[in-house]
Amino acid sequence: MLSAFGxxxxxxxxxxxxxxxxxxxxxxxxxxxxGMGGARxxxxxxxxxxxxxxxxxxxxxxxxxxxxxxxxxxxNYRVWEKASQDTSLDGMGTTxxxxxxxxxxxxxxSVGDSRAYLFHDGHLSQLTEDQTWVNEVGRRLGVSExxxxxxxxxxxxxxxxxVSNPLTVKTFRLKPEAGDQILLCSxxxxxxxxxxxxxxxxxxxxxxxxxxxxxxxxxRKAGGPDNVxxxxxxx
Numbered sequence: 001m002l003s004a005f006g007x008x009x010x011x012x013x014x015x016x017x018x019x020x021x022x023x024x025x026x027x028x029x030x031x032x033x034x035g036m037g038g039a040r041x042x043x044x045x046x047x048x049x050x051x052x053x054x055x056x057x058x059x060x061x062x063x064x065x066x067x068x069x070x071x072x073x074x075x076n077y078r079v080w081e082k083a084s085q086d087t088s089l090d091g092m093g094t095t096x097x098x099x100x101x102x103x104x105x106x107x108x109x110s111v112g113d114s115r116a117y118l119f120h121d122g123h124l125s126q127l128t129e130d131q132t133w134v135n136e137v138g139r140r141l142g143v144s145e146x147x148x149x150x151x152x153x154x155x156x157x158x159x160x161x162x163v164s165n166p167l168t169v170k171t172f173r174l175k176p177e178a179g180d181q182i183l184l185c186s187x188x189x190x191x192x193x194x195x196x197x198x199x200x201x202x203x204x205x206x207x208x209x210x211x212x213x214x215x216x217x218x219x220r221k222a223g224g225p226d227n228v229x230x231x232x233x234x235x
Contacts (some may be wrong), residue, residue, distance in 0.1 A: 004030055005208035006231030009216045011188055012224030018042030019186050019229040020050045028101030029057050032229050033094045034114050034186040041092030048082055049075040049094045049161045057100060065171040068100050068109035072169045079162030093160035097128060097184050099233055105175035111167065112160050115190050119181040124199040129170060131159035176235040188228030193218045208232050
């Protein structure tokens, strides 16, 4: 039986939490968004994106990967529209990663660098690809991982909801097995916390709420340089 839990935390440096998350068991929809843009912009962007995807999925006649892609496109327009109406929100945007349960398996969709991981049979694997300068340019140019960690372009996104037109949404379908976990998280988690640490927490015999709290605590112990959000869906 599917179960899910998610937590979000401001971290140790930021004054405002610009991340948003959604757990909607009735829709089978789970989302994590990491907003960006000024004092208020990121909050607005992530909230609008999550709310819009929820609305589109709720009204969809067909549920598949294209449903999420359509919802993300709609969210892209809504965030851009809001920014165009308020100059203080100009340039705001957000990452977005989500899971939608289907009759067979789940659909996964992502924009930006918030990630989806699969924890299967004791092993953690990254499902999504970061739409970032580091991943799409730096690594292809052969820049070493050590240099990428301190590169001035390391935080630059190549795609984000609200600022990219056209929007490239990466989608695929997955068939999790009983006992599998899908972790959705912002870079406030996967940035400061290693995959080995994340794997060790997900394998621990404890409730989902405790696993989420341990993930948040791990990010804070690593300095908590950004807002951090972790959402686990267990099958």
